[in-house]
Amino acid sequence: MVLTTSSLFLHTLAQVGITHVFVNWGSDHPAMLEELERQRVIHGGHALTIVTSPNEMVALSAAHGYAQVTGKPAAVIVHVDVGTQALAGAVHNADRGRVPILIYAGSSPFTSEGELKGSRNEWIHWMQDVHDQPTIVRQYMRYTAQIGSPANLPHLVRRALQIATSEPKGPVYLWGRREVMEQEIDQSLMETPITLTKWPSVEPTALSNQAVQRIASALLAAKSPLLITSHLGRNHAAFPAFATLSRILALPVFLTCPSATNLPTSHPFLVGFSYLGAGTQTPLLKSADVILVIDAEVAWIPMNKDKDGAYERPSEEAQIFVIDSGDPLKTGIGMHHDDADLVCRADAAIALTQIREAIGGQTAFGWSDRAERVQKIHEAWVAQLRAAESFPVSPSSSGSHAPYTTPQIVATLRAAIQASGVSREGTLLLNESISNYPLVWSHMQPEIPGAIIGSGGSSLGWALGAGVGTVLGGRVAKKGKEGAGYEFIASIVGDGTFLFCVPASAFWMARRYQTPFLTIVLNNGGWRSPKLSMLGVHPQGHGSGAVGDQLTVGFGPDSPDYSQIAVAASGGWAWGRKVSAERADDGKSAEELLRETIAEAVRVVIEERRCAVVECVLERI
Structure with a gap:
């Protein structure tokens, strides 16, 4: 041997x-x-x-x-x-x-x-x-x-x-x-025995006593406080601590560039999501007098302006505290800076617990008035989401159906998952929808830690491979109500992202290792994000009125058949369907067609334990 x-x-x-x-x-x-x-x-x-x-x-x-x-x-x-x-x-x-x-x-x-x-x-x-x-x-x-x-x-x-x-x-x-x-x-x-017994990970760190007192005092005295995070929810222990601190002091929470579920969507003081496109930052940022940034990638973009031309950044008088579990100065990034009064390296769960204990039974300045005001912002935001999810009562005057929108598609998926009977704990959504990132986070309405995850980076092509890995990992981690793994996993991607994911390899692996998941492809006919980047710099330029194919960011006029790529790669094992509102017929409305297609895809994954791909046609870029 x-x-x-x-x-x-x-x-x-x-x-x-x-x-x-x-x-x-x-x-x-x-x-x-x-x-x-x-x-x-x-x-x-x-x-x-x-x-x-x-x-x-x-x-x-x-x-x-x-x-x-x-x-x-x-x-x-x-x-x-x-x-x-x-x-x-x-x-x-x-x-x-x-x-x-x-x-x-x-x-x-x-x-x-x-x-x-x-x-x-x-x-x-x-x-x-x-x-x-x-x-x-x-x-x-x-x-x-x-x-x-x-x-x-x-x-x-x-x-x-x-x-x-x-x-x-x-x-x-x-x-x-x-x-x-x-x-x-x-x-x-x-x-020879080989263990990690004497090779432990470094223990999570806490805030210093001085930092705890300074942050707690500032939050108690604040007239217009604001909490910002991106990935605090990766640490599941921080999830309830964050929600509790927000509730006891009526602190509004805004999520920037999230890659994890950080707060229940139903939390009364959650005021929105943004990936920081100009005009999408919360107005509360400009009026805040105390801002706690905890485990955030980018809290605001200093040069961006809102629709009125005002900068979307904190006032110079605001007190700003930054806490990060491992790298508060973002040393791996060439240039990064937050105008901050205090920068701390500390585990989010430990730090939030420390701040909560320091507050004790003290009452925050103007708690009840602020609670009422912030809850109204939350309710208005949720009402906007509901309105965006609705379908027109009838086709347009031309007789054709308007293209599907991301809110309609995500809401339909959310309803299909709920109707399937799978548990919250047994459901996972992977979000790599890029220009539709904030819409997916908002309309999926996650409530528990780990309900939605993103890659945490910006290189496209994570979601399909991650679909395979999360199914395998879910079994090892005994996820789901029976501890047998996730009952249902779905991935939402753009059409460009789908191709970056190397679907031929990903779906071959899915069949080989029996890792079923649903993929929703939001097909807008190309790469919308580069076009948006161009408009951000040249809003009135030559390209401002050009369609995607003219700009060379489009995949038309003959786009790939995304669902059938998955079917072919898996040797016919995967199930695939393309759905377009413009093709609604046989007496079905566009809404009925979408609902039935996604419901069938969810059933295939849950009951038949096969991958399913639904390509949803959006308005072309």
């Missing part, structure tokens, strides 16, 4: 608690493939769940989704420099989303005349040998290291995971030359 460094590597991953490895094999992995077959022959199976991923970005996106729902890192194995490059934008997403993932890549052999086992014997070994392979991803990693010997391999893996799981959490990258990974080892290395 031959054991190698690769045997020890896979053994170490299993020993330290890694359960799933998303792999894309190459010429640097012969010893790993041999070890997996050795395990199968001797033990009848593998110590790790190996998930074959035909595309590297999909592999890392799946690991990303897995880690988001389990709270535990997965591993990804890719091929030398080219596989590392093919991880693509998923590297950015894992970094910005603060998701712990262990990435391993092999590297070309360093010998060429058979001096060592694994020496160069293929022409690509010369082509794929680069000066500094980890530099491809180093600025996105929390830690990079080369495996130089089997002797300290368990230490390297444990150090990498200790760093990956400490705030600010994130991906780590290990790599090894083929000769090192082919090196034969003694059986004793496999018998």
